[in-house]
Amino acid sequence: MNIAICDDEKQELQHIQALLAQYDPTLQADVFYAAADLLQAFENSFYDLVLLDIEMPEPTGYQAAEQLSRRAKPPLVIFTTKNTGFAVSGYGVAFRFLVKPIQFQEFCTVMDAALCAIAPATLSFTQDGELVILPTKDIYYIETFKFTAIIHSKDETYETRLTLKQAERELAAAGFCRIHNSYLVNLQYVSRISLFTTVLIDGTEIPISRARKKDFQDTLQKYLRSH
Structure with a gap:
């Protein structure tokens, strides 16, 4: 932003x-x-x-x-x-x-x-040559593997050529936070935080980088304060 x-x-x-x-x-x-x-x-x-x-x-x-x-x-x-x-x-x-x-x-x-x-209402990307316009509120988290971003939504999983840095820049205002070099989570769906992981409302456990944990906790507190 x-x-x-x-x-x-x-x-x-x-x-x-x-x-x-x-x-x-x-x-x-x-x-x-x-x-x-x-x-x-x-x-x-x-x-x-x-x-x-x-x-x-x-x-x-x-x-x-x-x-x-x-x-x-x-x-x-x-x-x-x-x-x-x-x-x-x-x-x-x-x-x-x-x-x-x-x-x-x-x-x-x-x-x-x-x-x-x-905050952006949608995230646009291509998958298999087709344009996908996905509501940001439907995205649980995004993970990256090599040069591929895997977008996990409520109903479907998508794969696209997108760096996590690009996704972080586009979605920060929509309530997303980077908690690991390979993971970006939607704060709306965070259920709890343990020592090394965060758990989403669907039970998914995602690792938290030690270097990013404090920023994640601070960002989550700001998000909860404004929602």
Whole structure:
């Protein structure tokens, strides 16, 4: 997931960066000190989520959000502001707003909601030359063997040419977590965690890498908090 932070006050921008790192160290963001630079970046890149200060020299954050909302694929915008009056007026183009100074707990609540909203509803891949569009909610876990990804769903198992890194990048916002070099699990179906394995609701046991266990537990806690 690609994230952008735009604020013309360096201290405020750094504060939001620190909140994001505290919320989830795996999430990275590009930073912009002017809305014009953010809009220019969208000509060559796409950001799924934009944390955008409303009160900036023209184009203001609000004007930038209006332009972004007219794109064929608009990003999710979270306004940041010192003035709640500006925030209320921005609900037509923004998903949520955060009032400065932003508190960590409020940041977590808004980010949880944003990631749920951004989460992809489907995973597309090819199997035997045919396109398969599979709802992410039906996927239990994905494992890789050599150059093949085996996708285990509620009703069927699929094989496709897909790296786990690619799958992790596409499905992280949908509540999936990599718990081993060869396994990506849907947190929705985690039943329990033991010392070396996690057990899914269908009884499947999947090994947990020692190096990934803490991140897995932290990610699961965040997931449970937002669902």
